[in-house]
Amino acid sequence: MAKTIIAKPLTKSSFAPYGQVIEKQGSEERVINNGNCVRHHDLAKIELDGPRAEPSINIFCGQPYEMPLLLKMVERHPLGSQAFVPMHDRPFLVVVCPDDNGKPGTPEAFVTEPGQGINLSKGQWHGVLTPLGQEGDFVVIDRVGDGNNLEEYFFDTPFIVELP
Amino acid sequence: MAKTIIAKPLTKSSFAPYGQVIEKQGSEERVINNGNCVRHHDLAKIELDGPRAEPSINIFCGQPYEMPLLLKMVERHPLGSQAFVPMHDRPFLVVVCPDDNGKPGTPEAFVTEPGQGINLSKGQWHGVLTPLGQEGDFVVIDRVGDGNNLEEYFFDTPFIVELP
Numbered sequence: 573m574a575k576t577i578i579a580k581p582l583t584k585s586s587f588a589p590y591g592q593v594i595e596k597q598g599s600e601e602r603v604i605n606n607g608n609c610v611r612h613h614d615l616a617k618i619e620l621d622g623p624r625a626e627p628s629i630n631i632f633c634g635q636p637y638e639m640p641l642l643l644k645m646v647e648r649h650p651l652g653s654q655a656f657v658p659m660h661d662r663p664f665l666v667v668v669c670p671d672d673n674g675k676p677g678t679p680e681a682f683v684t685e686p687g688q689g690i691n692l693s694k695g696q697w698h699g700v701l702t703p704l705g706q707e708g709d710f711v712v713i714d715r716v717g718d719g720n721n722l723e724e725y726f727f728d729t730p731f732i733v734e735l736p
Numbered sequence: 737m738a739k740t741i742i743a744k745p746l747t748k749s750s751f752a753p754y755g756q757v758i759e760k761q762g763s764e765e766r767v768i769n770n771g772n773c774v775r776h777h778d779l780a781k782i783e784l785d786g787p788r789a790e791p792s793i794n795i796f797c798g799q800p801y802e803m804p805l806l807l808k809m810v811e812r813h814p815l816g817s818q819a820f821v822p823m824h825d826r827p828f829l830v831v832v833c834p835d836d837n838g839k840p841g842t843p844e845a846f847v848t849e850p851g852q853g854i855n856l857s858k859g860q861w862h863g864v865l866t867p868l869g870q871e872g873d874f875v876v877i878d879r880v881g882d883g884n885n886l887e888e889y890f891f892d893t894p895f896i897v898e899l900p
Contacts, residue, residue, distance in 0.1 A: 596795050596873070605864040608799040614880055616793040627791040629780040629819055629855065629877055631760050634773040655793055657875045659823060659851065687823065687873065691793065700769040709760070709851060711821045711875050713793055716778055 576732045577643075579665060579681035582688055590668040590680075590696050592616045594657055594689035616691035618713065622651035625717035632656070632710045634664075634701040641733040643667060645726045646676050646697045652715025656701060657689030659709040666690055667699030667733060676725050681733045697725070704735075740804075740896045743829060743845035746852055754832040754844075754860050756780045758821055758853035780855035782877065786815040789881035796820070796874045798828075798865040805897040807831060809890045810840050810861045816879025820865060821853030823873040830854055831863030831897060840889050845897045861889070868899075 580586060584593045592615060599612035618627055646669055658664060663684045669676035676697040683704075684690070691713075692698050701710060715721060744750060748757045756779060763776035782791055810833055822828060827848045833840035840861040847868075848854070855877075856862050865874065879885060 594793060594795065594875075596797060599795070605798070608801075609865055610797045611876070612795040612797065614792045614794060618791050618793065627782050627877075628778045629758060629782065629821075630778060631758065631763070631776040632773055633760060633776065634769070637772075657793075657821075657823065659821065660825060661823070689875070701773055711758075711853070712775070713791075713877055 574730055574732045576734060577679050577681050578734050579683045579736055582666060582682040582684045587682060587690065589670065591653065591693040592691045594655060594691055595687055616655050617653065619653040619694040620715050621694065622717055622719040625652065625715050628714060628716040630712040632701055632712045634703045634708055634710065636703045636706050639704065639735050641665065641702065643679060643699060643731040643733050645724055646699055647722060647724045648695050648697045649721045650695045650723060651719055651721040653691055653694050654714040655689060655691035655712065657711045659711060661686035662708060663704055664708065665702040665704055667702065669697040671697060679731050683735060738894055738896050740898060741843050741845050742898050743847045743900055746830060746846035746848045751846060751854065753834065755817065755857040756855045758819060758855055759851055780819050781817065783817040783858040784879050785858065786881055786883040789816065789879050792878060792880040794876040796865055796876045798867045798872055798874065800867045800870050803899050805829065805866065807843060807863060807895040807897050809888055810863050811886060811888045812859050812861045813885045814859050814887060815883055815885040817855055817858050818876065818878040819853060819855035821875045823875060825850035826872060827868055828872065829866040829868055831866065833861040835861060843895055847899060
């Protein structure tokens with residue numbers, strides 16, 4: 573029988589095992605441009621391994637998913653990190669799994685607040701981009717290069733993910 | 737007497753001498769996630785020179801400027817590119833100058849449309865982040881590392897920049 577996972581609010585501490593929350597709160601702040609701009613500095617650890625690795629900037633346009641979510645699979649990128657920052661102020665769902673001897677363990681789910689993005693560490697199991705309510709555009713900073721940077725895992729029994 | 741620059745709509749072709757427009761239109765599209773997401777692929781050329789150079793992800797929170805803008809100075813980053821993508825759907829102003837023997841030439845100004853960001857090439861003279869109307873957050877992808885990555889230039893006579 574499918575196990576139900578309840579999503580939690582996304583916080584720096586709860587997400588720390590999986591990567592970084594990209595948000596203004598709790599950042600190193602640098603005031604620039606004659607006081608007219610605050611630089612919230614260096615919010616993510618970009619990882620780029622393997623042959624001909626380069627960072628890239630992309631826009632992902634994702635369709636919304638119905639909740640509760642039937643989570644059939646997760647994936648990971650063994651050669652690089654992957655950051656998602658919304659180009660709008662709507663929440664999205666983040667699903668991650670700890671690694672359990674090369675396979676994904678029990679998922680954890682998070683709901684973002686407006687102004688929050690995430691960076692998934694290299695090799696972090698995660699669900700696909702999951703906008704809520706309506707289609708959404710996201711800036712994605714990840715790796716381009718040679719080598720196989722995608723691994724998928726299909727669960728024997730899907731999980732059900734519910735909003736709080 | 738101050739010269740007036742009229743801002744133009746931002747397009748890939750008009751901005752090509754200065755860097756890249758980060759937008760979905762005209763991109764290489766890859767359909768992923770079982771058809772639920774389009775990856776607009778590798779939209780910017782990230783440049784990272786000098787000692788200990790690494791890419792970084794930041795959030796810039798910028799105050800709005802009143803228009804017409806009195807443009808007193810521009811700056812450039814000789815060691816790396818700098819990308820700005822809004823985390824909202826409001827336009828912002830982009831000011832750039834061609835290089836004229838190590839000094840900025842006559843400015844050009846562009847107004848973005850919702851969903852457009854920019855990547856400034858390494859060493860590109862540009863005005864500071866200029867939100868319009870209200871405060872705005874932007875994802876900024878640029879370089880961290882050692883070395884002096886900031887050069888400022890103050891015009892003898894400021895320029896006036898007007899919206900179209």
